[in-house]
Amino acid sequence: MDLSKSPDTAGLADTTELHRYAEALLVHLTAGGGAPSLPPDIGDISDYWLAPALQALVRTLAGEDAMEPLSRAARLDEGRTALFLCLALAVAGHGDRIHASWLGTAFGDLSDDRPVTSGQRAVWLAAARGAYGPVGKIFVLRKLDAVAVPTEDELWLEALVPDEPAIVVPRSLADFPQLAEIPEISGPAQAADRLTRLRERCAEITASREPATVSKVTAGSAWPDAEPLAVLRTLIGQGGHEGPLSSLQGHLLQDVQPGAESHLAALALHVAAPAVKAAAESLLQAAQEPPPEAVTVPVLGHPVILRPEGPDRDSLYAAEHGIVTESVPNRRGNWLGYVLIGIGVVLLGTGFAVSLATALAGIAVAGWGGFLLWRRRVQEQADLDYVQARLAELNETAEGAVWALHEHARESTKRADAAAEDFTELTRLLRRGPRAA
8 A cells, every 4th residue: 555645534523623733733844943732622533543643743853752642543544654753753853763663664565566655765765865864774775675676787877877978989090080980899999988987977976975964954944855745745635646656766767867866876876786787797798899800991982891910902902993993084085186196297298388388287286286195195194193192092091090900909908907997896886885874
């Protein structure tokens, strides 16, 4: 049964005044003030658990013996009485006055096939903030540890280290960033980077070793979480609170996200430690993958297979042939130049017999033909120089990429060692656990 749901008050005596008093009491408790005087006729309501529970709470806050009203309230509704007193005393800053048995009754049992109730989450939050002292925090930890947390790697990684960056370009491949886009190369680099960020996030969560400070609230302070107050209002009939219908895993994933409250994150990380360690192991395995023996990369727009001993000759020849084919334009033949030279020679020979003008015309025509042949020769030489430059660039780039891969292989060994150190440190942090006090 979900104790945090509004109880059925049908058939009971008029409880309007009792609910008004309970509402005023909550206002006083959250403001750090004392409890207002009990209504004189509260004892007349003998069939509703809230009346003796309020009496027990007021007497407890005053340091008086509350056994008699507590016994009456427990007989009427033990679960709601325990939950009400646990949360009310926590909100009032007197969580150290609860009995250990109240926590067990108020919290109940968790299960992986049922969502966490509003009351369980409220007690969980209060204990994490130190409202019940070290004993209360240890109690909640044991309850949470009793439920196995599924080891779904990507879920925990997305919660702990979200917003995965773009492709990581290793230093060895700075001059050849296209190599870093190859999955066999980018995968280990990204896994190592994510493992480092995971270790840093876990170190951040476990770094805060000071005890929680909510066990004593100051006047005018507000309880930092909405759930305990919302559950209390539901218990006294002030409003219908459906509560967070989330599984244990859902709450744990929420609590470890960046920006979450440190004490909640510490508890969640401790409970989810096996799942987080499994996710880290998958990252370590990916980070230690050896570099590929051969990769295919586009060099000047042509695929070339690169191996440790050098570029693959067949793929390099194919790339060279492609460059030659695409770099040499399809030019028309140079027959026009030869024709013009032939016509010029004929005119020149005829001009000596006919007229000087004909000879000059022959020289001009032959000159124009020679110019066309010279220009064609210049173009062919330019084409040849361009092709040779492109082929040299192809071979130089391919050789440079091979040396970069050699450097990347050496860098991969160091990165694998660093990933192993990150995993060892992360495992130590997970074993460290949260501070109980």
